[in-house]
Amino acid sequence: MKAFALAAALIVAPLSAHASSDMPTAAPAAEGLSAEKLDAMSAAIKAGQFQQITSVLVARHGKLVFEAYYDDGKPDGGPEARRNTRSATKTVTAMLAGAAIARGALPSVQAPIKTYLKGRLPAANPDPRKDKVTVEDLLTMSSIAECDDDNSFSRGNEERMYLIEDWVGFYLDLPVRGFPEWMPRPEASPYGRSFSYCTAGVVTLGQVVQNAVGKPLPTFADEALFKPLGIEAPHWQMSPLGLAMGGGGLGLRGRDLLKLGQLYANGGQWNGKQVLPADFIKASVTPHANARENTDYGYLIWLQTFPGPDGAGHKAWVMSGSGGQKVAIVPDLDLVAVITTTNFGVRQPHAISEKLIAEHILAAVEK
Template sequence: MMTALPRVRPEEVGIPPSAILRFMEDMTDKNMNLHSFMLLRHGKVAAEGYYFPFHKDLRHPIFSVSKSLTSAAVGIAIGEGRISLDDKVIHFFPDKQPENVHPYTASMTIRHLLSMQTVHRKSTNKEARDIVFEYLHTPPSHPPGTVFAYDTTGTHTLCAILQRVTGTTVHDYLDARLFQPLGMQDIEWETCPLGINLGGSGAYCTTEDLAKFGQLYLQDGVWNGTRILPEGWVEQSTSKVVDNSSAGILLEGRSGYGYQFWRARRQAYCAFGAGGQFVLVSPHHDAVFVSTANTMLNRDEHQGILDSVWTHLISSMQEPCPFDVAGYDRMKQRLSALKLHLPKGSSFSHAAAQVSGHPYRLSANEPGWTDCQFTFSDQACELIFIHETGRSRVVCSMNDWHIGPDPFFGLPSACCAVWADSSTCLIHIQLLEQQQMFILTCRFDRDGLVLQIKPAGALKTNHLDLVLIGTPINKP
């Protein structure tokens, strides 16, 4: 049964509306590509924001937050006596073992998988049909328990272990034990070709689902008086197990790593997924913050979200908190008007009339486009790519978001265009059901067109990361 978290005015839980306003303003000032956020204190929603066209019912990819779901499943399975932390990984896969198991691989345990202290320097082959087979056959580089190395295929191996001992997928295993008791909506979770949930990624859920998951951990694994996670598992899995100073990403000062959870400042911890998917739990403040976003254009941009949370939200929590009627009204108005970050620019340029409707012959390119054509009006921009077998197009609103298919995958997207200067048109495309965006920088002059396409996201887009040279095609 789906049940919503209770909603309150932020002052009722010790948060000034002005703090939430400052957080939103800071996200705007940083040009942060935030999709949604939710702030809980004392188990109640103090604020939630959805950046149009994203909305509260949308299931968003959460990437490596999936690892924390897997961690919860491991804890439950331990509580049911199905597995233990010191079980050898190789024990569960007699059919996938190499003929001669390396001693390092033979001594690797579930505990090592959970804490990213496996025998590999990085993930093994994530594209393999049988990921676990490849994992066990990849030569190890060091003994388990000696090196912190982020290893998504290790988390997938945890899912494979759970599926073997429970006889069902981790998704279905958690559905009755965690998802349904918390009233989490229909969780989607991708599987590998063998039907095993990906474990290290692949889950989709709503913003409120993430908040409920964080609140469960804040409540030590208890929900409505019922214990969901085994007693002691929250503390054990979110405490610092290993130093992560060698981590290749910047996240909360590399404060340590637990069992598929990252340590944070002020004794907090978080589940983290690429691109700004966060579940931040601060027991000291009895608070949970969650976000969905796409910060993949810059590797460590996600940290800017948490920095703003600590600076503007958590630091402002106080008891008691006086009611601020005017501030609350401004906060509500701002929340109701949130939109995806728009690039700065104008809706008009004299160049629009000069280039509109005129085709350009494109330089050779991997996608195989031969020509392109722009059509501008006061309210919209249309870009068409022409290739031997047909054409693809994108329609953008000028200085606003238009909902329609993107030109590369044909998936639902938000598309906008602005003139950054008199000769440069910027086109931003954000896919709505996949973690992917594109920035098209279109520079026009008398000699033709230079069109840069910059992808940022999780889809395979290397062939689209390019610069095209367009030569005007003379009219007959």
């Protein structure tokens, strides 16, 4: 059976009991994509040209046009598998912060996190500057804490956090970050913020949201985000002290991830209902920090540009997790793509997924 035939068979499979919350489906050609090019992509994936891709889903104009699972038939594969989203979870935590603001539980992104962490004063490295850290500082990976997951020497490196049971306390105890003269200070950085990728800060943001809304983070997520989208049975990883891990590891189906991407593409709306505030979505995909060359950062979402087959660049908002997990929202094409993988032990897994998006999914767009 051809790869695309498999995808088509899955697309027309019976929808869940919450069919009203599922995305409508359409043939690729009806939404301006080449079925032949998507079929060629599927063949390349099956041939191992992209290592271990486990699923690809594509929506155009709000309709599911391609869906294929390359681990179907395995005990933990197929359309109902809860994919370990890794750090794509961080964008979900940003959504929950937006939902808390919409409900008035948080006044704004300028709210100091200290207000919602009473009784959690840092046991180490007290500093009045740490008292001024805001929700937006954590949303933009630019708080003053010395925390860098990309630097194994950093005191705030994610792997060090997992060695203790109190992950929020780990973040709060971090010293203030230093800026030697060869590193630009925040005021000299693009957008006035100095980016430093910090999972511990996002874990702490989850605690802030939980305390602000007065209910466990998974309960609030179901109420404010997942149930309105028809997302069922998400699998949260938990800290040793029982806090849902807002920084990574959330288990969601491929279609669930596609819905979250489509929610951003729709400006926070789903089936005519405003699930997240439109102004929060707009702020989320506005550059707030420069993450690296040609890539900016919004509210726990990457802002990058993919090359198109016509030579034009296509700006995208990308939920991203280790191994090359991707939810790419490409607004100028009204397209959302999901890629899940098990490329955890291969070189440059993000580049592999980005190549798949640019050279196959975007290249399939014909009009």
